[in-house]
Amino acid sequence: MGDLLLSLASPGFLSWAGFVVLAGALVGEAGVCIIPAKWEKLHREMAFAFALLAAAGYAVERIGDDAIIHRLESRAETAEGQLKEITSPRTISLEERAKFISCMKATSERGPVFIRPGMVDSDAPLIGQDLEKIFDEIGGFPKGLAWPGGASLSWSTPGIFLVVIDLQHAPHHATNIQRCFWEAGRKIFGYADPKHPADAVSIAIGPRL
Numbered sequence: 317m318g319d320l321l322l323s324l325a326s327p328g329f330l331s332w333a334g335f336v337v338l339a340g341a342l343v344g345e346a347g348v349c350i351i352p353a354k355w356e357k358l359h360r361e362m363a364f365a366f367a368l369l370a371a372a373g374y375a376v377e378r379i380g381d382d383a384i385i386h387r388l389e390s391r392a393e394t395a396e397g398q399l400k401e402i403t404s405p406r407t408i409s410l411e412e413r414a415k416f417i418s419c420m421k422a423t424s425e426r427g428p429v430f431i432r433p434g435m436v437d438s439d440a441p442l443i444g445q446d447l448e449k450i451f452d453e454i455g456g457f458p459k460g461l462a463w464p465g466g467a468s469l470s471w472s473t474p475g476i477f478l479v480v481i482d483l484q485h486a487p488h489h490a491t492n493i494q495r496c497f498w499e500a501g502r503k504i505f506g507y508a509d510p511k512h513p514a515d516a517v518s519i520a521i522g523p524r525l
Contacts, residue, residue, distance in 0.1 A: 407442075407443070407446070408443070408446055408447075408450070408502075411500075411501075412500045412501055412502060413450060413500075415496075415499060415500035415501070416450065416496050416497060416499075416500040416502075417450060417453055417454055419492075419495070419496035419499050419500065420454045420492065420493070420496050421454055421455075423489070423492045423496075425487075425488040425489040425492055426456040426457055426489055427457070427458075427487050427488075427489040427490075427515055427516060427517070428457075428458055428461055428513065428515060428516035428517070429451060429457050429458070429461065429489070429493070429516065429517055429518075429519060430461050430462075430463045430516060430517070430518040430519070431444045431447050431448055431451075431461075431518075431519050431521075432444070432463050432467070432468050432479075432518050432519065432520050432521070433468070433520075433521035434468050434469060434470040434471045434520075434521060434522055434523065435467050435468065435469050435470070436469050436470050437470055437471065437521065437522055437523040437524075438523065438524065440521040440522065440523070443476070443521050444521055447519060447521075457489075461516075463518070468520070470522070470523065471520055471521070471522030471523065472522070473507065473520070473522045474522045474523050474524060475504075475521075475522055475524075476497075476502065476504050476519065476520070476521050476522075477504055477505050477506065477507055477520050477522070478490060478493065478494055478504060478505070478506040478507070478517055478518065478519060478520070479506070479507050479508075479509050479512055479517065479518035479520055480506060480507075480508060480509070480512055480516075480517050480518075481508065481509065481510060481511075481512040481513065481514045482508055482510075482514075483506050483507075483508045486506065486517070487514075487515055487516065487517060489517065490506070490516075490517035493517060493519070494506060507520075
């Protein structure tokens with residue numbers, strides 16, 4: 317019965333309609349008391365009818381209220397899950413790490429890689445440190461490269477992304493890095509910076525999405 321009513325009307329409407337019916341039935345049942353005693357049969361019939369109407373109104377209101385509460389609880393659970401996702405560290409999982417390293421080791425191209433986390437972007441520096449360890453494990457990349465302009469305080473673009481001088485003519489190792497990130501399950505995109513060194517790629521780490 318509840319599913320049928322919810323398919324016909326919204327929970328809010330059912331709650332409101334049930335309340336109106338219940339209130340009207342209670343008023344009607346109270347009004348029965350003023351019927352003269354000589355109409356005892358009518359008194360009993362109307363009292364019974366208003367009692368049934370009150371029960372129906374209460375049932376409809378409960379169906380609407382329960383549906384509203386269920387939706388609120390679902391939204392609360394969803395919001396809690398999203399909050400945990402937002403507040404939890406954006407770590408690179410062991411599976412992603414293994415896939416990325418395996419993909420990169422299968423490539424021969426190597427070149428300069430600048431790892432540039434936004435220093436004030438929450439856990440970006442930690443992700444930067446993790447990426448440095450990953451490239452050390454891959455091997456063949458120049459170590460300890462520091463961006464000539466110094467550390468980046470923050471990035472306007474969220475998430476992890478790549479920076480090269482020209483997207484159409486990016487270094488081969490930059491293309492491989494992007495491909496291996498994608499194969500590992502991370503959709504990382506590239507951005508062009510005409511002032512960027514032509515033979516290098518920057519792995520930028522911005523704020524949370």
